[in-house]
Amino acid sequence: MFRDEWGRVLASLVGYLADFDRAEEATQEAFAIAAQRWPVSGAPTNPGAWLTTTARNRAIDRIRRERTLAQKFPLLQAAEATMDEFDDTPIKDERLELVFTCCHPALPLEGQVALTLRALGGLKTAEIARAFLVSEEAMKRRLSRAKAKIKATGIPFAVPDAHLLPDRLDAVLAVVYLIYNEGYAGRVDLAAEAIHLGGVLAALMPDQPETHGLMALMMIHHARRRARFAGQDLVLLEDQDRSLWDRDQIAAGRAALDRALALGGRGPYVVQAAIASLLAVERVDWPQVVQLYRRLADLTDSPVVRLNGAVALAQDGYPEVALREVDALDLDDYLYYHSTRGELLRRVGRDDEAREAYRRALDLASSIPERRFLTRRLNQT
Amino acid sequence: MQYALMFYSEPGAGEALSAADRDVARADFSELLHDPRLVVGAQLAPVESATSVRAHAGRTLVTDGPFANTKEVLGGLVLVEAADLDEALELAAAVPIVRFGGVVEVRPVVAR
Numbered sequence: 001m002f003r004d005e006w007g008r009v010l011a012s013l014v015g016y017l018a019d020f021d022r023a024e025e026a027t028q029e030a031f032a033i034a035a036q037r038w039p040v041s042g043a044p045t046n047p048g049a050w051l052t053t054t055a056r057n058r059a060i061d062r063i064r065r066e067r068t069l070a071q072k073f074p075l076l077q078a079a080e081a082t083m084d085e086f087d088d089t090p091i092k093d094e095r096l097e098l099v100f101t102c103c104h105p106a107l108p109l110e111g112q113v114a115l116t117l118r119a120l121g122g123l124k125t126a127e128i129a130r131a132f133l134v135s136e137e138a139m140k141r142r143l144s145r146a147k148a149k150i151k152a153t154g155i156p157f158a159v160p161d162a163h164l165l166p167d168r169l170d171a172v173l174a175v176v177y178l179i180y181n182e183g184y185a186g187r188v189d190l191a192a193e194a195i196h197l198g199g200v201l202a203a204l205m206p207d208q209p210e211t212h213g214l215m216a217l218m219m220i221h222h223a224r225r226r227a228r229f230a231g232q233d234l235v236l237l238e239d240q241d242r243s244l245w246d247r248d249q250i251a252a253g254r255a256a257l258d259r260a261l262a263l264g265g266r267g268p269y270v271v272q273a274a275i276a277s278l279l280a281v282e283r284v285d286w287p288q289v290v291q292l293y294r295r296l297a298d299l300t301d302s303p304v305v306r307l308n309g310a311v312a313l314a315q316d317g318y319p320e321v322a323l324r325e326v327d328a329l330d331l332d333d334y335l336y337y338h339s340t341r342g343e344l345l346r347r348v349g350r351d352d353e354a355r356e357a358y359r360r361a362l363d364l365a366s367s368i369p370e371r372r373f374l375t376r377r378l379n380q381t
Numbered sequence: 382m383q384y385a386l387m388f389y390s391e392p393g394a395g396e397a398l399s400a401a402d403r404d405v406a407r408a409d410f411s412e413l414l415h416d417p418r419l420v421v422g423a424q425l426a427p428v429e430s431a432t433s434v435r436a437h438a439g440r441t442l443v444t445d446g447p448f449a450n451t452k453e454v455l456g457g458l459v460l461v462e463a464a465d466l467d468e469a470l471e472l473a474a475a476v477p478i479v480r481f482g483g484v485v486e487v488r489p490v491v492a493r
Contacts, residue, residue: 106466153489154382156465164467 006031006122007200009051011098012091013059014119015157020101020147022059024119030055052091095120096204097157102146103172104155111146112175113182118143120200121193131190132182169205173214173269176201180218191222202256209265212256216273219253220280222246234373237279250280271296286316303329307340319347335364339374346381354381383420383490384461384469388476389453390483392428398481406477413459413475418468422459453484460490 009030013023030051034043044050102115110132117123117131129139149155160168180194198215205211227244228235235241254277260270275292278285293309306329314322323344331337338361345354358378365371398406414422431447431454447454456478463469466487473485 104466106470154463154465154469156467158465158467160467 003122003196005048005051007095007098007120008048008091008093009055010119011094012052013055014098014101015092015094016056017059018157020119020150021144022062023055024147026055026059026062027051029058049091093204094157095200096159099172099201099204100159100168101150101155101157103168103175104150105168105171106153106155107146107149109175109178111142111149112171113178114139114142115146116175116197117179117193121197123193169208169210172201173210177214177218177269180221191218191225194218195222207263209260209263210267210269212260212263213265213267213270213273216253216256216260217269217276219249219256220273220276223249223253224280229369232368232372234369242282245280250277253277253280268296268299271299284315286312290316303331304334304336307331307334307337310344311340314344314347319344323348333364335361335370338364339377342374342377342381346377351381382463382465382469383492384463384466384472385458385486385488385490386461386469386473386476387458387486387488388456388478388483389486390456390478390481391453394478394481394483402481406481409475409477413472416461416472418461418463418472420460420462422457424457425455428454428456456483 006027010023010027013027014020017023017026033054034047034051038044098119099116102119103112107115114128114132117128118125123131125139125143126136128143129136132139134142159165176194176197179190179197182190195215195218198211198218202211202215223246224240224244226246227240227242253273257270257273257277260273271292275289275296278289278292289312290309293305293312297305297309307326310322310325313325323341326337326341326344329337338357342354342357342361345351345357355378358374358381362371362374362378365374395403395406413419428447431445433444433446433448435442435444461469461472463472466489469487473479473487476483476485479485
């Protein structure tokens, strides 16, 4: 119950009070009261409305006690009439406004991420701190700085106008994808959180193909998470035990991809999802994967994408061409540049150079599975 | 809410523009100056004319040059009235120097 209602209630309170801190405080209070009462008296028929009304009442009480309100919160007069009723009218869903506030580009990226997890994901500050391996105090400061900037600079609580929407939506999707990619570092399952957030976005913006594309990408990747490691060891795609793939999640991801394509989506997340989908089969259609990587490289102009495209090209049977493409990239500080070069050099029989590339990669590797994999390769070559 | 839009660019950036670009920039800037949301604005003389004043050991110390030694210097500023940050950012994006390598810093003005 908590996870589903938190974002909705908080969003409604932020919209109502135009004050993030107060909204959060009141929402927290309402949830605490619910946690006390509901187990005894049973949950109300419309929990969301109950929580929202209770949170509003608490906020009004608190503001009253502070007495400065009349000028500060003109909305309150309208609110008083319905204060003590719990009606069944559905509460307007303002989570989308909340998303765009939390992911506003005027906020530092780490603040956007933390705020989105707190406000929309309903994670506690301590949980977010654990996920990003920082102290709870540091995370608390990060969140308050972000909230203070929203207030001080007048970041709107609104869905951006049509001409701003594409850019702002990109920012929102980037935050969710970043949360997904952090999923492997900490103890909290951030990947699952990101998929949850993606689902909320897809429901709130059903017409945006990239939202479904991101959802598809995350689900298809996530479906293979158990096959990616064997104990402490990394398992490459071609060696993965297919029975460990989550078939249902792959199917759900493909359904999201179909939806994105049907909406005319051809953006970077849709193309990445299409690649992920092509890779999640028994016999991979490498020529098509190569083609999609080329399209993705054109869209993003990213050397990392070109690197991945070269890997696909090698899988398609052209390791020499792939190696030439990789050598042309300027990615000297990138671990996977050197590990990929190592693999390609090994395949074309240039073992000495391959060993040198593996050594460079090992210098840059920090995680245990990566180090074990590279050490093994070094010894085999 | 009031916001300050502060224009930063490299000295001489304006002279490097073609005559056509300069005309467009001037027209866009004049549009901003006539926008009803503009409260007040000022264009500053080149940075060579800057003088800094600080206190040191109980005396006023006057030195030549701007306070900060950065490549980009403050060239002008306007105060605007906007509903929220997004509206202020849109006004900032329309400032011509943004298209010619400059930066506009946007900050809310503290309400008195």
